[in-house]
Amino acid sequence: MGDWTRGWTRVGQTGPTQHYGRVWEAERELQELTIIESWNDDDSWPGFDADIGCAETTKLAKLEDLGYGAFGRVEKVSYGSVCLARKRIPRRRGFTIDDLRKESLTMQKLDHRHVVKLVATYAPRTHELCLLIWPAAVCNLSTLLEDLEYLRMGEGDREDILERLDALDIKDLSAIEQSSEDQLLHSTTKCPLEFLRNTIGCVARALAYCHQNDVRHLDIKPSNILLKADRVYLADFGVSRDVSGQDQTMTEGVPGTERWRAPELYANNGSSMQLSDIYSLGLVFLNIATVLYNVRLAEFDEALRYPSRNTQEEQLREREQKLNTHLEKLTSHALVTPPFMFTYEGQETVRPRPVVNLIARMITPNPKNRLHAYKIDDKLSMLGGIHQIYHGECCKRPISWVEDKWDKKLTALMSLRKENDRLKQKIAELEGRDRTYESRFQREVDEHKQAVVMLQKKLKDMEDRCHTLEADNAKRRSSTIDAGYASGKASLSAMVSVLSAYPTRAEGLTTTTTSRLNATSE
Known part of the structure; x- marks a missing residue:
């Protein structure tokens, strides 16, 4: 145990604070980007125009395998002092190398801090294309979520997990492991839940950038979101579409991964690629929220699972019901989770608020009811409160932006208040008229009742008089007959x-x- 836990008082700084760590990481990124730019003058660097069959440069050293995807194998390599990811894409039957370059053409037009950068392509063989991508990540989002679940449950390879978290500069595990001995020592470092919250806004900003540049990803999922220390990157544009110059941005067929796919992609009438991306991103946020609000990932997995032995329509309907049930559970958990314990859904406050309601709007079955990526980014800035907890330092809006937003909200609120007062006065007038009409109506009803009573009395008197006259007439007739006789x-x-x-x-x-x-x- 550290000196602090033995009663000693630490003087000075024994390690980099979170702020200095971020500055150091940003400086290293700038250095690596400068080095990458200089490679264009290196004759051994393949660049983007290398001939098919060119030999792989000996300066590229393979370090380790990073994994396998649906479209190829990914390796970690180094070129000088910079680490890269090399994606090897085998050419399938009926495809050419130019067909495989489709992903590279899409990635080349993107230049954003939260989108992986394509730095070179080459074809070492006629049946394979290699993409060199910067940076080489520590892990993907799916791995991090599973690691945090394992730590909470006391399962998994703890050493391996802590090594990855250390590489991500995540050392304060007090929110995950309450008994962690290092929770006081590393209180200045990033918490894993803070890292996840920051990831939400940064990925939303990246997708908004892609959509604004006419690129639709079509395969958004946690394994395609790469992580480094204080950094997050949207990756794998293998099935993405560049819709520049197209009037219609609809897609047909079923691109992407089934588990994360929007329901409208199963229809035969095409669908909006932008809004399909939003649905997939909403599921990613739901996955993150499951860990943030301390709900088991197994419950999220069950909500995403399509039931078997049903028609496709029944499967989609049943999954929607399960997702809604999961959202309801997250809502109840979120409101007892710091820092949301004193807020509620829909409350206007500068305190942070949960993202469950926003997620519900992103994964609604009707695409027309979903928000666009740039609006989601704005919403997250407001939901994050004055400290914008859903964005990293790299993506936080200037305080002037927050002030303008709140000024507009307050102006709108004052306008609504005036309108509300006007409507209250109008309602009071209408209620007064209503009471007047009711009083008049009641008076007329009473008068009518009195008239009815009087008429009934007159009718009774007339009936009695008629009976008397009939009796007198009968007597008179009888007397006349007797006299005549x-x-x-x-x-x-x-x-x-x-x-x-x-x-x-x-x-x-x-x-x-x-x-x-x-x-x-x-």
């Missing part, structure tokens, strides 16, 4: 009396009349 009977009786005075002829008539009277009486 009595009068008729009296008249007949008088006639009978008269007729009875004439016994001869009136006997029969009298009998008949009497019978009728009796019948009538009955």
Whole structure:
């Protein structure tokens, strides 16, 4: 254990600080680029116009194998004091050396601090093309993410991992290994999580540069992002497209690696190459965020895995659901991870904020809803807070840029506040009118109810009056009939009396009349 842990106080600086390390690395890069420029005057340097079958210069010394890719083998070589990566691309049947030079033509037009630089090409044999690329990286992003996972889990070859991290100038492992003895001694060096956060913005800046120069990468994935101490590079332009002068920048077919490929590339109607790059970059950011927010990489791998025994449409839909579930989990983890513990998604603050919501916009299935690379770069500068934690020192915006952005946000906020006040006043007026209308309506309803009650009462009175009139009418009719009957009977009786005075002829008539009277009486 160091003197500090024994109670001693260290005076002075025993090693390079993070700032001096960055300056030294930047100076070394400039020196190497100056040396590379001088090689054009070296007769043994192949350059870009070497004839096919030219002998490999003896100044190129192979140091080690770096790996194998889909399009060739990569070796670490040195030319003088400068280390390079040599990519050997075998010529496949039906292709010529000029076809293989396609990648070199694309790379030659790119000159950016975060894009690997093609410094020479040559064809030592008729069936092979060699690309000399600067710089030779320590490892790729995929390897670093796995190394950090192994350290957290206490797995893997620790010595090998620490050697790589040391080459990347990552010595403060306190965020990964809480029991690390060196966490106090190396507190001035870069933390691996800080390195990962810086990588996000620098890669976004590199892709924005490529797109602005009409280059579409089409195979963005962690293994194509190379790392050195305080440096990150976008590499492997083997399937990239130069769309300069093209009105349509759509691609057909399925370029790239399936695991990192945008879903629209499986459609038959073509797709935007720019927006397909954004989807792949979003998955890379999701991979980084999984480690940043302390979630297992196995869960990320499962989210990316396509289910078997389903149709392609079902596979894409199910993977989208798994990615959304993974994003939700990262959101909950991010808000309890420093330095995001006191922020929340959508909050306007100068503090750093998580990138989960931005990633969700990058990997949305609908390409039209994705942001362009330059907007992603701007968003990351704002999400990184006043210290721009998602960019390295090389890519941090000037403080004046941040001030301008916040001034615009505050101006927009004030404008929104005024508009909000105006709308509040309008709503209050409308609510007042609404209350007036409701009061008037209620009054009319009450008046209507009263009118209905009065009409119902009048109707009842009229019905009662009708019943009374009908009863009176019935009585009156009955009295009239009885009076008529009595009068008729009296008249007949008088006639009978008269007729009875004439016994001869009136006997029969009298009998008949009497019978009728009796019948009538009955």
